[in-house]
Amino acid sequence: MSLVVPALPPGETFGLLAEFGSPKELYHGCERVRDAGYKRWDAHSPFPIHGLDHAMGLGRSRLPYVTLFFGLCGAVGGFTLQIWANGIAYPIQVSGKPIFNWQPYMPVTFELGVLLAAISTVVGMLAFNRLPMLFHPLFGTRAFEKVTDDGFFISIEAWDPKFNPIETERFLKQIGATNVELVARDGGRVVEGRGSSEAGASQDAKAR
Amino acid sequence: MNEAAKPPGAGVRVLSDGQALSQLVWLGVVLGAVGLVGSLALSSGQGAQLYFSWLVAYLYFLSIALGALFFVLCLFVCRAGWAVVFRRVVENVMATLPVFALLFVPIWIGRHELYSWTDAAEVAKNPVLRGKSGYLNESFFLLRAIFYLASWSGLALYFSSQSQKQDQTGEERITRRLSAVAAPGIIVFSLTLTFAAVDWLMSLDPEWYSTMFGVYYFSGSILAAFAFVVVAIAFIHSRGQLRGVVTVEHVHDLGKLLFAFTVFWTYIAFCQYFLIWYGNLPEETSYFMRRSEGSWPAIGKTLMVGHFVIPFFFLMPRAVKRSAPLLVAAALWLLAMHFMDIYWCVMPVHLEHGARFGALDATTVLTVGGFFLAAFGWVSSRRALVPMRDPRLAESLSFENV
Numbered sequence: 001m002s003l004v005v006p007a008l009p010p011g012e013t014f015g016l017l018a019e020f021g022s023p024k025e026l027y028h029g030c031e032r033v034r035d036a037g038y039k040r041w042d043a044h045s046p047f048p049i050h051g052l053d054h055a056m057g058l059g060r061s062r063l064p065y066v067t068l069f070f071g072l073c074g075a076v077g078g079f080t081l082q083i084w085a086n087g088i089a090y091p092i093q094v095s096g097k098p099i100f101n102w103q104p105y106m107p108v109t110f111e112l113g114v115l116l117a118a119i120s121t122v123v124g125m126l127a128f129n130r131l132p133m134l135f136h137p138l139f140g141t142r143a144f145e146k147v148t149d150d151g152f153f154i155s156i157e158a159w160d161p162k163f164n165p166i167e168t169e170r171f172l173k174q175i176g177a178t179n180v181e182l183v184a185r186d187g188g189r190v191v192e193g194r195g196s197s198e199a200g201a202s203q204d205a206k207a208r
Numbered sequence: 209m210n211e212a213a214k215p216p217g218a219g220v221r222v223l224s225d226g227q228a229l230s231q232l233v234w235l236g237v238v239l240g241a242v243g244l245v246g247s248l249a250l251s252s253g254q255g256a257q258l259y260f261s262w263l264v265a266y267l268y269f270l271s272i273a274l275g276a277l278f279f280v281l282c283l284f285v286c287r288a289g290w291a292v293v294f295r296r297v298v299e300n301v302m303a304t305l306p307v308f309a310l311l312f313v314p315i316w317i318g319r320h321e322l323y324s325w326t327d328a329a330e331v332a333k334n335p336v337l338r339g340k341s342g343y344l345n346e347s348f349f350l351l352r353a354i355f356y357l358a359s360w361s362g363l364a365l366y367f368s369s370q371s372q373k374q375d376q377t378g379e380e381r382i383t384r385r386l387s388a389v390a391a392p393g394i395i396v397f398s399l400t401l402t403f404a405a406v407d408w409l410m411s412l413d414p415e416w417y418s419t420m421f422g423v424y425y426f427s428g429s430i431l432a433a434f435a436f437v438v439v440a441i442a443f444i445h446s447r448g449q450l451r452g453v454v455t456v457e458h459v460h461d462l463g464k465l466l467f468a469f470t471v472f473w474t475y476i477a478f479c480q481y482f483l484i485w486y487g488n489l490p491e492e493t494s495y496f497m498r499r500s501e502g503s504w505p506a507i508g509k510t511l512m513v514g515h516f517v518i519p520f521f522f523l524m525p526r527a528v529k530r531s532a533p534l535l536v537a538a539a540l541w542l543l544a545m546h547f548m549d550i551y552w553c554v555m556p557v558h559l560e561h562g563a564r565f566g567a568l569d570a571t572t573v574l575t576v577g578g579f580f581l582a583a584f585g586w587v588s589s590r591r592a593l594v595p596m597r598d599p600r601l602a603e604s605l606s607f608e609n610v
Contacts, residue, residue, distance in 0.1 A: 050608075060526075068524070095488065103485050106478060 232585025243574025275433025502562025
């Protein structure tokens with residue numbers, strides 16, 4: 001969701017897509033990318049790979065703090081809303097109970113705390129994952145179709161401070177990528193000489 | 209023997225020697241004997257106090273063993289893989305249940321001091337008690353107690369011995385059979401626990417009733433069982449056993465359960481209080497009226513803060529649940545709060561003007577707790593501390609939190 005973080009790199013180029021032959025090679029590739037100091041990149045696999053988050057150097061999610069904050073807001077808000085409505089704005093005495101009491105307000109306090117915690121967790125999860133994103137530049141490449149079947153990929157985005165089309169492509173090949181291609185922001189393939197030294201790369205991919 | 213010749217699982221076997229817990233047997237027996245002698249010596253002239261203190265201590269340690277029984281039944285019903293490495297520890301807590309059949313004897317002896325409905329003159333002049341006498345009468349009470357204690361001991365011994373049998377035979381169908389038995393076992397457990405809580409705790413105040421009372425006792429007992437298992441694992445680690453077998457990942461999940469059931473206890477306790485407060489009917493409010501004398505309200509408020517607010521926020525961060533010393537501190541705190549909770553349920557019937565913690569409270573806790581620990585140590589020392597040939601052991605050993 002672009003409200004929180006801009007979803008895509010600003011320029012024409014989205015970044016580099018590198019294919020790896022197996023989960024193992026992807027895993028070790030991730031370790032190398034992590035150690036090289038890249039920050040804006042991702043790994044793609046048809047199935048979850050245990051420990052890949054460590055190989056990618058991902059930290060703990062900040063989502064629990066969002067949940068805690070909104071959960072407390074819900075509880076405090078629910079409590080004060082009832083105190084204000086039933087005790088101050090329109091005081092009604094029910095079955096001889098005192099006007100200001102904590103007991104009758106607890107269920108709504110609890111429920112609003114849970115409600116806001118739950119909703120903020122879902123919304124926060126989507127936001128941190130940059131979702132909903134109906135189109136992603138990688139969907140435009142032929143090679144990436146394999147990602148739901150037997151393809152293992154690393155994508156390094158162009159706005160990474162260490163990104164350099166030529167240097168990064170060389171680096172990805174060096175760490176075992178079988179095929180590297182430059183992807184445009186609109187999903188097409190960037191052709192005109194910008195780092196893609198092997199013009200036949202996409203033909204290679206098709207041939208396989 | 210060289211490294212290559214070791215059979216698979218040898219490392220686990222070395223790390224799970226139950227002998228490390230055999231000292232608990234002596235410690236427990238000595239504490240129990242000292243407590244028993246002390247209780248008998250102090251009880252002259254204050255018989256009622258002895259029986260009430262005994263009831264508190266009995267229900268406290270019984271709740272830990274019952275919570276462990278429920279935990280084991282749940283693990284089998286859910287076919288849980290993650291918990292296999294420490295399931296034997298829980299089984300050993302559960303296997304102390306037959307001891308509680310013996311420890312029930314003083315409650316039966318002291319029934320006239322504890323339960324006013326056993327007094328025929330009282331029943332004759334009280335129409336409410338007369339109406340309940342079909343259920344609340346001595347012979348049916350004893351019959352039910354025997355049934356509860358037999359069901360719990362039967363379930364505990366069956367699961368415990370079958371699990372031990374698998375150590376030798378390695379049969380996979382034992383696991384399948386226990387999963388099948390655990391489901392009806394949970395039904396038996398929940399009914400017997402509910403009725404036992406009604407019989408032994410709620411009938412202290414025979415005119416009062418709460419339909420939440422059974423689950424209230426259950427919520428405390430499952431919480432106490434998780435807390436006790438956390439402490440037991442830390443103790444076993446300190447004896448050099450189960451290290452690298454029960455890891456921070458397993459303890460972390462126990463911490464999550466501890467956190468969750470802190471909230472569950474609060475939910476149940478508040479629901480019971482809230483409905484009584486709202487309804488404001490004399491036959492229901494008597495429970496809280498009785499607890500509004502002297503120091504009882506202070507104890508009730510301490511429970512609200514100490515049994516909920518403090519552990520809730522303390523156990524919330526992941527770092528606390530993954531730190532053994534902090535989690536053990538939280539578990540010990542909750543075990544103390546759970547004792548206060550049981551004390552708050554039982555004692556106001558006897559001490560109407562406020563809590564008065566006396567020597568008899570300490571000696572009865574020593575007695576019941578001592579024999580409970582001795583039984584736990586004895587069962588633990590007689591077999592491996594890990595179900596060696598459980599089909600899900602490998603899964604459990606490599607368990608990791610995502």
